[in-house]
Amino acid sequence: MALKDLINRKDTNKIFDSEFDTKIKLLFSSQKTEWELCGKNYSALDQVRIKEIPFDGFSIHVQFNPNRIISTSADTNEEAIKKRECFLCNLPFEQSRVPFNKRFDLLVNPYPIFKEHYTIIKKKHQPQTIIGNFETLLDLTKSMGNDYTVFYNGPRCGASAPDHMHFQAGSSNKIPIENDFDFVASSLSNKIYSDSKINIYAIEKYLRRMIALESGSKGDLLFAYKLFVDALKRISLPKDEPMMNILSWYRDNKWRIVFIPRRKHRPDSYFEEGENQILISPAAIDLGGLIITPRLKEFELLNKDLVTEIYREVTLTNEHFEYLKNRIVTNILSR
Ligand SMILES: [Zn+2]
Helix, strand or coil: CHHHHHHHHHHHHHHHHCCCCCCCCCHHHHHHHCCCHHHHHHHHHHHCEEEECCCCCEEEEEECHHHHHHHHHHCEEEHHHHHCCCCCCCCCCCCCEEEEEECCCEECCCCCCCCCCEEEEEEECCCCCCCCHHHHHHHHHHHHHHHHEEEEECCCCCCCCCCCCEEEEEEECCCCHHHHHHHHHHCCCEEEECCEEEEEEEEECCCCCEEEEEECHHHHHHHHHHHHHHHHHCCCCCCCCCEECCCCCCCEEEEEEEEEEECCCCCCHCCCCHHHHHCCCCHHHHCCCEEEEECHHHHHHCCCCHHHHHHHHCCCHHHHHHHHHHHHHHHCCCC
């Protein structure tokens, strides 16, 4: 039976009988047709402007997307969060969901950056943290399959709901690092560890410093993740979890996981007033190479120098990164 027929019959049981990636597509089509705001915002996505800023061997993409103003300008300090109602607990009545394992639900994001854009939320209202949720990220990435990339923003690294645990996922191959990965791994990184099951890269010459894992073994990824977090805890703020964003995709029976350790939530220019303010709040997508600007001003202003400066300001210094790398390698060799 065609997808269209399923939707028209509103035979929602069919959604729950299908494989997870099929359920996602069914949910998406039905939400787009049945939820006006959602349909309108996905149609508006055809109008967004994109520009490319070329660097040596790769480029950064910029998307001018006015609908993202709510997220970019979100006040996520503790006081503001306490005062507002949780928008992931108080969903619009039009919102439908597809369950993922026992603890999470997948929803269509009505303020998209990608042709398909999802939010995967914990059923319970619990704080945003990767601690205890990394295995779910691996499972989710694998279940979503070839067509999607999953990402995570730490509570002080771009998550607009730091009080409610969630991941996001978008259409694959729209974030430059995915297409750049093989080139970045071979030419812009140090392979700091490699065996028959896992490669660990320190990405150093890609404007921002990152740690990447490549493996088909869940156990080895969990182990490497633990080493990364333990090492980062020593140089990042000790409160809750160390600051980071994560990008994750699964192709050809392998996960690629990119950790972006952070030293700052937002660049100083974000907090300037009037003319001097630059309203860019970098999170996983932006640091993956697709920078979102909700205002035309920043879309036009962004150039090589400004991108380089914003990336430099919010990610790890060379000194801290050296420490992180050495600590990971030492801990692997001493296991
Ligand atoms: Zn909530």
